[in-house]
Amino acid sequence: MTIEDVSAKKRVRLSGAARRALILDVAAVLFAAKGFHETSVGEIAAAAGISKIVLYDHFASKEELFLELTRNARDGLLARGQTQMAAGGPLEERLRAACETFFAYVEEEPARARILLIVPRGEPELRTLVAAIQDEATQGLTNLLMAEDAFFRGENDRAERLMLVAEFIKSGLHGLAEWWVRHPDVPRERLVATAMDVAWAGLKASGGN
Numbered sequence: 001m002t003i004e005d006v007s008a009k010k011r012v013r014l015s016g017a018a019r020r021a022l023i024l025d026v027a028a029v030l031f032a033a034k035g036f037h038e039t040s041v042g043e044i045a046a047a048a049g050i051s052k053i054v055l056y057d058h059f060a061s062k063e064e065l066f067l068e069l070t071r072n073a074r075d076g077l078l079a080r081g082q083t084q085m086a087a088g089g090p091l092e093e094r095l096r097a098a099c100e101t102f103f104a105y106v107e108e109e110p111a112r113a114r115i116l117l118i119v120p121r122g123e124p125e126l127r128t129l130v131a132a133i134q135d136e137a138t139q140g141l142t143n144l145l146m147a148e149d150a151f152f153r154g155e156n157d158r159a160e161r162l163m164l165v166a167e168f169i170k171s172g173l174h175g176l177a178e179w180w181v182r183h184p185d186v187p188r189e190r191l192v193a194t195a196m197d198v199a200w201a202g203l204k205a206s207g208g209n
Helices: 003-010 016-034 040-048 052-057 060-086 090-110 110-115 124-146 158-182 187-205
Strands: none
Touching: 016 052, 016 060, 016 110, 040 052, 040 060, 052 110, 060 090, 060 110, 060 124, 090 110, 090 158, 090 187, 110 158, 124 158, 158 187
8 A cells, every 4th residue: 555545545534443544554654665763743644634633632652553553464464374274274285375375465565564574773662562562473373383283292392392483484474575575576476485495394394294
């Protein structure tokens, strides 16, 4: 979604919920393009066609707005992954579908996806909160893997090992997504195949036949 896309929305009288969604759309585009510090509340409000006072009716601060976008992106991706992992079929195919849906999200929602890759500089409290959201994402992935009995079956440290695997996979997917921004001509299928080559090799060795 671009600023031009959201400009069309703001010309229509919106409900409170729709106005809040518009602010989030605008902020995602600006944060993704300029970064957290370089984006001002005034810019977000102007792009949304509202005053800063109206924006503050919806969000107490720029930090709160950024954190909500981060949580939304995390929750959206986890929900997609959960849907794929809960589907029937061989485990390898379900994992591949989960990887596919991650990169599909990056392709369909590039601004919102990029929010997950932004680490605000010089804001210790905000960095701590963003890190907590990322840790919750890792725990969500860990839970998906824990639901598959084949992985590290019978191991006393199974939960910890799967948490480390989940963090490795999450960080790897984020790294590929950031690389993809600089190399947009690489097809999504190549990224999915590469991610699976690495992730599945390790998971299969843990018992995920």
